[in-house]
Amino acid sequence: xxxxxxxxxxxxxxxxxxxxxxxxxADGLAVLLPFWKIAFDLSLAQVGLVTTCFxxxxxxxxxxxxxxxxxxGERILLxxxxxxxxxxxxxxxxxxxxxxxxxxxxxxxxxxxxQHPLAAAMISKAYARGNQRIxxxxxxxxxxMGKFLFPALAAFVLMVTDWRSLCVGYGALGLLxxxxxxxxxxSSHAGGIETEPGGKRCRNRGWGIINKRAFVFLSGIGFIDTxxxxxxxxxxxxxxxxxxxxxxxxxxxxxxxxxxxALGKFLCGVxxxxxxxxxxxxxxxxxxxxxxxxxxxxxLPAVLPFLPLLGLALHGTSSVLYGSVADFVSPSHxxxxxxxxxxxxxxxxxxxxPALGMFGDTFGLGAATxxxxxxxxxxLPLTVLLHKAAATSQGVP
Numbered sequence: 001x002x003x004x005x006x007x008x009x010x011x012x013x014x015x016x017x018x019x020x021x022x023x024x025x026a027d028g029l030a031v032l033l034p035f036w037k038i039a040f041d042l043s044l045a046q047v048g049l050v051t052t053c054f055x056x057x058x059x060x061x062x063x064x065x066x067x068x069x070x071x072x073g074e075r076i077l078l079x080x081x082x083x084x085x086x087x088x089x090x091x092x093x094x095x096x097x098x099x100x101x102x103x104x105x106x107x108x109x110x111x112x113x114x115q116h117p118l119a120a121a122m123i124s125k126a127y128a129r130g131n132q133r134i135x136x137x138x139x140x141x142x143x144x145m146g147k148f149l150f151p152a153l154a155a156f157v158l159m160v161t162d163w164r165s166l167c168v169g170y171g172a173l174g175l176l177x178x179x180x181x182x183x184x185x186x187s188s189h190a191g192g193i194e195t196e197p198g199g200k201r202c203r204n205r206g207w208g209i210i211n212k213r214a215f216v217f218l219s220g221i222g223f224i225d226t227x228x229x230x231x232x233x234x235x236x237x238x239x240x241x242x243x244x245x246x247x248x249x250x251x252x253x254x255x256x257x258x259x260x261x262a263l264g265k266f267l268c269g270v271x272x273x274x275x276x277x278x279x280x281x282x283x284x285x286x287x288x289x290x291x292x293x294x295x296x297x298x299x300l301p302a303v304l305p306f307l308p309l310l311g312l313a314l315h316g317t318s319s320v321l322y323g324s325v326a327d328f329v330s331p332s333h334x335x336x337x338x339x340x341x342x343x344x345x346x347x348x349x350x351x352x353x354p355a356l357g358m359f360g361d362t363f364g365l366g367a368a369t370x371x372x373x374x375x376x377x378x379x380l381p382l383t384v385l386l387h388k389a390a391a392t393s394q395g396v397p
Contacts, residue, residue: 010188011126012135014181015119016142018078021174022115024146025089025108026349027258029054030233031154031251034241035163040098044238044361048354050098051234053105054112056350059343061113066121066339074118075185079178084111086174093167116346117339122190124338134269140319141269144262144311148255155251209337211328217386218328221281221379222321222345225288228376229314230349231356232292233257239365243300253307260311268316272324278387280320282380287313289376296369317379321345327390 033047042050069077088108095101120136127135150170157166209215236257237250245253264284272280291310295303329337360368 007188007190008126010184011122011190012138014078014185014190015123016139017177017181018082018115018119019139019143020146020149021082021177022085022112022146023143024150025085025170025174026054026058026112027147027233027254028150028154029105030237030254031151032163032167033234034237034247034250035158036101039163040101042098044235044357044365045354046098046357047238048234048357050102050105051230051353052350053102054109055230055346055353057106057109058113059346059350061110062117062343062346063336063339065114066117066336069114069118069121069339070336074122075182075190077114078118078122078185079182081111081114082174082178084108086171086178088171089174090168090171093164093171116342117336120342121338126190134273136269136319138266138269140265140315141262144258144265144315148258148262151251151254151258155249155255158251209329211389214386214389215325215328215337215341217382217389218321218324219341219344221285221382221386222318222341223348224375224379224382225285225317225321226345227348227352228288228292228372231352231372232314234353235356235360235365235368236295239295239369240300240303242365243303245300253304256304256307257311257314260308260313261315262311263308264312264314264316265319267312269319271316272320277320277324277390278383281317281383281386284313284317284320285376285379285383288317289373292369292373292376296366296373 029051033050036042036050037047065077065081085108088104088111092101092104092108095104120139123135123139153170154166157169233254236254237247240250240253241247268280268284288310291306291313294306295310298306325338325341356368356372359371
């Protein structure tokens with residue numbers, strides 16, 4: 001029988017490893033985009049639409065995943081969703097045209113839709129009595145480890161084989177990992193169906209949002225933050241290739257960005273507990289916006305050492321935002337509230353890349369990068385509004 005502490009640890013390990021795998025695919029797709037652009041003869045706008053196929057499907061399934069998780073438990077949904085994503089990634093290795101690729105990305109994205117709301121809710125409930133921001137910051141840190149590992153792995157694998165073999169192998173690895181994590185959660189009796197004291201299943205109504213204004217501003221900041229991050233990750237390889245980086249090494253540049261991102265996810269969760277949510281958001285968003293403008297202006301030798309610092313700011317905000325969701329929500333409604341929040345922010349990842357791609361096709365990738373940096377800075381006035389709205393509750397400090 002698992003002790004409470006070992007159960008908490010196993011939940012965090014399982015949720016973290018699910019996060020590693022799903023985020024490695026969602027953000028690791030950027031490594032494959034230059035190869036798909038050549039293989040399927042795509043424009044920049046079409047490259048963005050390829051990203052939308054995955055991210056859009058993921059966004060659409062966030063809220064249903066939250067409701068299904070309350071009904072059937074997080075464990076079974078996380079398992080089935082990850083199996084679906086891994087299987088689709090295997091089949092992408094055999095895709096013969098852009099239509100097959102798009103269909104498989106949509107199916108894989110739907111499977112990936114279970115991960116964020118259910119893993120975050122499962123961890124949040126396991127650590128309901130304290131340190132949620134730190135724990136969720138750790139959970140977010142694991143996701144960025146996946147974002148780092150896949151580009152680094154791909155950079156070496158693609159030197160000896162093609163992108164199709166990479167997809168097949170990584171999909172098979174996902175199936176093996178999922179089987180192990182399912183057994184770990186079962187042995188810990190974690191992620192099961194929530195019941196009331198009488199043994200009946202919990203039946204919740206509504207969204208359970210206690211402070212709606214604060215939740216709206218928090219979601220708005222998350223939308224812009226995710227839109228900027230998704231667009232930059234999508235087109236960073238192309239920007240660096242324009243600065244004379246070889247295409248095969250673009251994955252290493254993304255790995256540098258994700259190294260900083262992994263550190264940022266962990267440190268910013270701790271930072272928010274120490275100095276407060278609002279100062280943390282202001283610092284990371286200001287650095288993100290100014291850093292993207294620096295990325296455009298500087299030559300390749302000056303850009304590469306800066307990527308870890310940019311990654312820290314670019315990814316660190318999310319730990320602060322995710323850890324604040326539960327502050328404005330009834331504890332019994334956490335899975336569906338996370339589903340709603342993740343729907344909003346992942347929708348940004350679906351919408352922004354093709355929009356920026358069309359802008360880049362018309363005005364150039366450099367102009368698109370400048371616009372992206374300026375958009376990141378629009379989160380600063382929203383942070384002021386969040387602070388005022390949060391002051392009406394006992395939530396965000």
